[in-house]
Amino acid sequence: MFYHVKELQYHAKPECPDPVFARKLQEILGGQFGEISVALQYLFQGWNTRGDGKYRDMLMDIGTEELAHIEMLATMIARLLDGAPDVELDEAAKNPIVAAILGGSNPQHTIVSGLGAMPADSNGNRWTADYIIASGNLLADFRANLNAESQGRLQAVRLYEQTDDRGVKDMLSWLIARDTMHQNQWYAACLELEAKENIVVPSTFPRELEKQEVAYTFYNNSAGTKSAKGRWAYGPSIDGLGQFNYFENPVPFGDKPKLNPAPPYIHDTPP
Amino acid sequence: MFYHVKELQYHAKPECPDPVFARKLQEILGGQFGEISVALQYLFQGWNTRGDGKYRDMLMDIGTEELAHIEMLATMIARLLDGAPDVELDEAAKNPIVAAILGGSNPQHTIVSGLGAMPADSNGNRWTADYIIASGNLLADFRANLNAESQGRLQAVRLYEQTDDRGVKDMLSWLIARDTMHQNQWYAACLELEAKENIVVPSTFPRELEKQEVAYTFYNNSAGTKSAKGRWAYGPSIDGLGQFNYFENPVPFGDKPKLNPAPPYIHDTPP
Amino acid sequence: MFYHVKELQYHAKPECPDPVFARKLQEILGGQFGEISVALQYLFQGWNTRGDGKYRDMLMDIGTEELAHIEMLATMIARLLDGAPDVELDEAAKNPIVAAILGGSNPQHTIVSGLGAMPADSNGNRWTADYIIASGNLLADFRANLNAESQGRLQAVRLYEQTDDRGVKDMLSWLIARDTMHQNQWYAACLELEAKENIVVPSTFPRELEKQEVAYTFYNNSAGTKSAKGRWAYGPSIDGLGQFNYFENPVPFGDKPKLNPAPPYIHDTPP
Amino acid sequence: MFYHVKELQYHAKPECPDPVFARKLQEILGGQFGEISVALQYLFQGWNTRGDGKYRDMLMDIGTEELAHIEMLATMIARLLDGAPDVELDEAAKNPIVAAILGGSNPQHTIVSGLGAMPADSNGNRWTADYIIASGNLLADFRANLNAESQGRLQAVRLYEQTDDRGVKDMLSWLIARDTMHQNQWYAACLELEAKENIVVPSTFPRELEKQEVAYTFYNNSAGTKSAKGRWAYGPSIDGLGQFNYFENPVPFGDKPKLNPAPPYIHDTPP
Amino acid sequence: MFYHVKELQYHAKPECPDPVFARKLQEILGGQFGEISVALQYLFQGWNTRGDGKYRDMLMDIGTEELAHIEMLATMIARLLDGAPDVELDEAAKNPIVAAILGGSNPQHTIVSGLGAMPADSNGNRWTADYIIASGNLLADFRANLNAESQGRLQAVRLYEQTDDRGVKDMLSWLIARDTMHQNQWYAACLELEAKENIVVPSTFPRELEKQEVAYTFYNNSAGTKSAKGRWAYGPSIDGLGQFNYFENPVPFGDKPKLNPAPPYIHDTPP
Amino acid sequence: MFYHVKELQYHAKPECPDPVFARKLQEILGGQFGEISVALQYLFQGWNTRGDGKYRDMLMDIGTEELAHIEMLATMIARLLDGAPDVELDEAAKNPIVAAILGGSNPQHTIVSGLGAMPADSNGNRWTADYIIASGNLLADFRANLNAESQGRLQAVRLYEQTDDRGVKDMLSWLIARDTMHQNQWYAACLELEAKENIVVPSTFPRELEKQEVAYTFYNNSAGTKSAKGRWAYGPSIDGLGQFNYFENPVPFGDKPKLNPAPPYIHDTPP
Ligand SMILES: [Ca+2]
Ligand SMILES: [Ca+2]
Ligand SMILES: [Ca+2]
Ligand SMILES: [Ca+2]
Ligand SMILES: [Ca+2]
Numbered sequence A, B, C, D, E, F: 001m002f003y004h005v006k007e008l009q010y011h012a013k014p015e016c017p018d019p020v021f022a023r024k025l026q027e028i029l030g031g032q033f034g035e036i037s038v039a040l041q042y043l044f045q046g047w048n049t050r051g052d053g054k055y056r057d058m059l060m061d062i063g064t065e066e067l068a069h070i071e072m073l074a075t076m077i078a079r080l081l082d083g084a085p086d087v088e089l090d091e092a093a094k095n096p097i098v099a100a101i102l103g104g105s106n107p108q109h110t111i112v113s114g115l116g117a118m119p120a121d122s123n124g125n126r127w128t129a130d131y132i133i134a135s136g137n138l139l140a141d142f143r144a145n146l147n148a149e150s151q152g153r154l155q156a157v158r159l160y161e162q163t164d165d166r167g168v169k170d171m172l173s174w175l176i177a178r179d180t181m182h183q184n185q186w187y188a189a190c191l192e193l194e195a196k197e198n199i200v201v202p203s204t205f206p207r208e209l210e211k212q213e214v215a216y217t218f219y220n221n222s223a224g225t226k227s228a229k230g231r232w233a234y235g236p237s238i239d240g241l242g243q244f245n246y247f248e249n250p251v252p253f254g255d256k257p258k259l260n261p262a263p264p265y266i267h268d269t270p271p
């Protein structure tokens, strides 16, 4: 169960309205790696955790924090939209700023949300749960989380570069720092589980059931052998159970498939 | 540019048709972590790579291999659908297998695809590029890839448990082994880049610009302190640049937000 | 069965082409609360009505009218796109109007639809039936309709404010008036049904089967008690069957959940 | 900012696992009118509220409560999936329950989520923010909310009818009672705003700007005049500003549209 | 503008309810090539037609007819759902028909639509305007239409094979016949336009601007030369302007791409 | 199984970067009729082909070629994004080109993809498999393919008109020529199959089972009889099996539908 306090986790006040940047900032609110994604991803992983209480607790801690980040971004976006001008095409002839706003802002911020933040990305695509994952296997999911925080921090940094507003930069410097912590955190959690299990997910599948002769082979399917210089192409495998090897000229191991004709009631092309 | 040979990378022939399993197998063809996802994810990362030729080559190698996995699964699914019976509800009264097929198979396999595989998951959701990522930052993306191969192998293993068909199990044992290699591979590639850069993505953002005082703090936002027992809660941070610390009772640092009224031409609720 | 006449329900002729406004106008054609949404929502409700013929007839009347509104908007958008200039980036250097058009118009209006209206919103998101509802319970659905006409009129009014074109304003003044009628109409229909049933949907569920002790309680889950001043926090409930009461400090009534471990064939994190 | 406690708002424990009902219950977790929808809808409305603090507080109260409902349903679904059998097609021949489970359960509950709840509906469609609305106009939005609670209670009641499990019914009786409160609450809030403004949203648009002669007319676009018997067809309008009137034979007021040919660089069909 | 009469274009009455077939029939109502798709596709093409009035009239004729097909299918589905049993898992143990219904029906037909038809396909995917096209070039679009009627008739025929209900078969025999007409119609319309223009769309692009040396070449990119036996591999081209030729061993004409490094503010992988 | 060579099928090098055109070019990479669509459509059709090896081989040839077109466009887009300026709103006041770029470019090209191409269209909608079709009936599918190449060439031509960059025009002239070939090819393949079967898909359904009296009738559902002048309204039908006839005043053949009330456990509106 949840409780809310009205104070923000951190300040979210721009120096000036800027509807063009408001549109861009939507990316880290409602985009693929925005705060809605991480909040719901961590909470679903937490609710579904069947194992160690330590991980469930940790997932609920961070999922709950991410809800506060959604709130900060929603507040910032609403303020960047403050007094968004009521622009028309003829005015653009006189004023290039108007032209920029006409083009660079999200028309739904005036037509649909009434100067409010939207659960959408910087192109106005509504958020979808296709973005998130909770598999029941925590090592798999912590890797998803490490990725999410890496993509998320990268996007926040790119946005930091695209504004001069000190209020916006201040808030982003908070979110970027939290992403530093969260990358460290998921990395630490992965190391813990890898030490107990193995780096290969799921660790519980008997290795003799997989086709072991191809479990450490790199196939050079694109002409040129620069890929042979990577660590994945030689030496012991990272899981410690094999030796990487490099196949310069990969060949097929299967046959040419030939499918049976469909029964008549399917009305495929007649044979 | 690509070339195709008719032979499959590995065999894809079931012992018997089974339309219910055909539906399930769609998950690793056209689902969130199916072969379409990894193929297009790696290829887009490769095409967009601006840096080291070694990584571009490697991405094209593996992306091209994944196209062969799409092909194997499409072939297997078409064969599992061979002679899918033309079932009606009254027959279910006499035969529970018919009941199971009526319910457990995908009706679009007969109505839409004519006993062919579809670019969709096990619930018939069509594949979407919302599933994939190519950010231009390879460490971020290799983490996405490590996650994809972890989720993908987990799903393949779960499917392996749900069938007795030796032909299907044989093909899955190939794909599972390749996922073992690919997890090792992305792990190795991450280690290479982390050694050159740092574990925090992007490594190029000056740390003094982030709010450093919260860059290694764990906030206990969900009551209970089991999360204090994790490696993320104490000791040196994984990036080697800080010390983890645990905030048992996190407080807000921001104010209660109060938004300005909207201008009249927006027609929000009148103040 | 339907018949069509070529005349529009009302005029749809702008004074001048304006590709930027054409893009914006898409919102009330193919957006969440655009005319496609209300047309199909009312028609599906009508086709599915199992009860009183009066409501079925009325739903078909208004659903059929909304088809005419789709037609008016499609026509207006095509005319706003008339002679959309063939703009290139270099020309923007000389002419801010060109810059505004480059940015503010929908590129698919030239590339995809050939200067025609699209079944999409002002950000180019294609219309989806996720927007609509027909539940078989008319009181529930008439509330959905009252909402749709409220959101729709709000958006039309906001668009009215964003243009000076007298032709566009004339057409919008028609649509806005029809939305006035439709809000009145759904409100009247709700009152009729509420008088016969009760305000709580569905009225047919025996009240003794719900957890009656919490059926009129307001929980103050966000710190601060301003919400205690609303009519929902005290006095008789609107359905006339209870008394509102306000819980200042809500507590959980359930336990801490603890989930059983998954069976081994699921390959979740090992316990 | 948010805080979480581990206890559930109310109990969520079934008597027995039932993977088929787990699938169905997903509807009110991740469907169009599930708990994710109401939680995020109310929170976004709260964050975007520019007006009266009473409404903002109330929206945050109820949005925060809905997060607890997501949690209860996620927990219940995970428990209904407990020990979901590892079913295969041959077993269906012997056991109709197996047949029912094969068909009636969601294959992603075993393959993708590892016996966990998913952010998806009863057909496995992932949740999308297309379902929600926050317009900045609270009367419009409270109508959206009244509709959401009406649809949501209706679905919960239908699910209540489809199970005999006393644990599930107990939890549903809680959610149904809360929906009773929430319908009462949104109704009360609408009455408050309607008393201050007018029933027509937005109330701030000058009525003389709309085409007043058609603002209270019902058009009989579907043959048959049963719709003339409804309250919307005669008498004073609900907004108190006009008289309803009924047009038995509606005619078009506009012309036959004729579009100009496209410029040659568009390559539409040559005239 | 549209008018509606209550009578159906043709009968839509099943002999018996059958919720499993109701689910399947959704495919041709709300699927990719269902009646919603063709209705809206033809209407949008009609509204956007800038050229010959004959085509606009014809598009409005057939688009309006398709609305009647939506209506017939919606009616049939509601009747197939009549009295859909209120099934539970335990009953499946006793009755395989119950098992089949539990699995083979769409749970949203009871939970969401209250025994009504939905704007969705046989897997419960909601209809989306991604399915339709109106490009402004009528020859292109008439080919889209010919395809839609081909896919649509194929699906209707497959459904015809999957039922014994004489009422359903009677209605399908109507729809199948109309699809026969519509395939003939679009074929005729294509021939008319091809005779005036050329078979290559758009016919208005000067041929000397395309890379003419590869405009009639077939590339054998998949090993094996069976494709050389097709009419596309030799002889005069269908457009009458060239000679087909077959390249057995296609080679690349471009260079190996090498992308410039990104500027530092993008934070891609450091070079 | 596939192989890749690093060289492009044809050159993909612009004269100058142009982020606005990069956004537009996304349409034919990741839009409804972009190269991802045709590649996956042809490959799935090929993998699912149960009939003549000639068609399977041909489909694999062209599907494999389309992968090379994805690659060319991805490369071109990355180069058009080279050194995309780091623009801010204040700069727009001084420089209309900046205004145009702010509005006309895709913000995700800097925030999300790091100056890389995306699997999305010109409005940033991610690619979806809703765009493609593989039905098992090759005549139906070849018509889908003929449409896809018609729409695709039309879009490429429109883009050709919107740029002056000689590098971009050169690449487009290649793609346009290939689309010329592909339209010819699918047309030839259709003629082959039509000669063997009949123009009506599927040809295998016995004509006496369809309602033959309406199989060649044109219904004039939209007032006005211009449509009577088309070839579809008189003379022998294209399939050679009937005579077209024109119904000037179409009437319904069915009854007014009246649906039974729902059972009480559905809680529809009480009768
Ligand atoms: Ca965050
Ligand atoms: Ca793979
Ligand atoms: Ca309307
Ligand atoms: Ca609730
Ligand atoms: Ca039809």
Ligand SMILES: [Ca+2]
Binding pocket: F035, F038, F066, F069, F175, F178, F179
């Ligand atoms: Ca191509």
